[in-house]
């Protein structure tokens with residue numbers, strides 16, 4: 001199957017899920033998970049109208065943004081953990097970091113953003129999503145669900161970081177009930193978080209991947225991160 005065909009199929013899945021959930025057509029953005037994909041495959045995705053990419057690897061983020069420059073208005077976000085020595089490159093090349101899970105990390109971003117503003121590279125707060133470990137999986141990053149509200153309140157005090165919403169991976173299992181519960185928990189945390197001063201507009205809810213995007217859309221996702229359904233099984237690094 002070509003990438004073009006696969007993208008059309010994924011878009012149809014999203015549209016059906018939106019309709020089934022009684023949601024507005026187009027209320028869910030398709031983000032392509034780009035990890036380990038060579039640049040020509042990303043070019044093909046752009047040619048079909050995809051504009052939103054998620055990167056786990058900062059080096060690939062840098063290569064992709066440079067390689068795709070001039071192909072249109074694209075949005076690249078970071079969807080994997082960022083080591084502190086990669087933070088500068090991540091912020092210079094991504095429009096948002098979607099995996100912030102501590103106040104400490106947000107403070108590092110705020111400090112770096114201050115420098116970026118001094119250097120003329122930016123002129124406002126840097127956007128982030130807070131990652132929640134909604135399934136309490138030992139293998140996943142993200143703050144514990146019960147810590148989210150305190151962390152969000154503390155980050156909201158930082159002038160140079162803007163919280164746009166939440167991101168979660170969710171339960172990695174065939175048990176649809178557990179997957180739904182982890183997304184439902186993230187959605188209710190998002191609603192609670194948006195009662196905090198300054199976070200009323202933090203509506204982005206990045207959840208759902210190839211295997212569980214329908215459940216995520218039913219539970220209120222605004223952004224699904226899809227790799228396998230578009231690119232096929234991932235090449236090994």
Ligand SMILES: *Cc1c(COP(=O)(O)O)cnc(C)c1O
Pocket residue numbers: 033035056079080169209210211225226227228229
């Ligand atoms: C790789 C990846 C995805 C895409 O997963 P697929 O199952 O291949 O669609 C989504 N989110 C994150 C954080 C990823 O690392």
